[in-house]
Amino acid sequence: MQNKQQAIVKQVKAVTVQAHARLHFGFFDLHGGQGRKFGSVGLALASPVTEIEASIADALTIVGDLDAKSIENVIKSIEMLEKSLKLSLSCRLDIKQLIPSHAGLGSGTQLALSLVMLFNKLYHLDLSQTRMAQLSGRGGRSGIGLGAFAQGGFLVDSGKNLYDLPEIAIRHDFPEHWRIILVSDSAHTGVHGESELQAFQSLKAMKNNLKDLVFNHMAPALKRADLLAFGAYMADLQAYNGEYFSPVQGGNYASRNVENALTFLQQNGVACVGQSSWGPTGFAIVASEEAANLCVNALKTQFFNQQNLSFSLTQGYNKGAMLEKKTN
DSSP, rough: OOHHHHHHHEEEEEEEEEEEEEEEEEEESSOOOTTTTTTEEEEEEEEEEEEEEEEOOOSOOEEEEEOHHHHHHHHHHHHHHHHTTOOOOOOEEEEEEEOTTTSSSSSHHHHHHHHHHHHHHHTTOOOHHHHHHHTTTOOOOOOOHHHHHOOOSSSEEEEOOOOSOOEEEEOOOOOOEEEEEEEEEETTTOOHHHHHHHHHHHHHHOOOHHHIIIIIIIIIHHHTTTHHHHHHHHHHHHHHHHHHHHHHHTSSSOOOHHHHHHHHHHTTTEEEEEEEETTTEEEEEOOHHHHHHHHHHHHHTTTOOOOOOOOEEBBBOOOOOOOEEEEE
């Protein structure tokens, strides 16, 4: 049986996966009085991406221009999968790109899911989408990262109960012509790991939720591409989350410099801004590429002396992770 399995494995020469970053716009139910808690809103992005190629090898080899922390994250994810799958995952991993870590862009979830998908194909494990999500160890509070990997687009998840992963309740294509400005601060990292767990344990539940706003107003505004209305509802969602997480991150934003940049955009007519997850990455959504370029140029001029700030353009991504398989 083992020889037969090895023969099947050798039919696959290499597998490449490309997974996309996501914005986490915020939680809409930090009260949790209806059996589920959190419930979140987010969006898959065209960039940045995590791209990894895996091929069968005699021993685990990791190749790529990576810092020590990134290598550590990859190894930890592999060790977790080996333990869960009861397999020794001997392979060569060529890490072509990684989403920046602890920036609020969902890097850990996309890395974990990418590795599960790669090994699923490389070793013919025939894992279901649900099982792959479970093996990733992600989705403890939000389902946006899982949804971004599986299907992309604008996403609203149902919230978390004690036992099940959050499920995607609403999914719409993000408007093709809208553009997203990412505001990054290299001097800060978002809350993560043990600090994140402690934060959620220390914060008390909110007295209300924004489920009606998200389901009956925000999501419909996105679907009809009404950016002005969508931005107004985003402001409500961001204020709700900013108030809740302020004791941990020192204000409504993790980075004062990012906050200043987004305030500058608002003062110049941008209707939709916010922070993704724990930050420090901020975002602004505008109606066209032309408008986005004007905004980025204005930001670079206004904040030329802030060397830690950077600005990049992207857009929504309306597909799930891409997999390419090479056979002998």
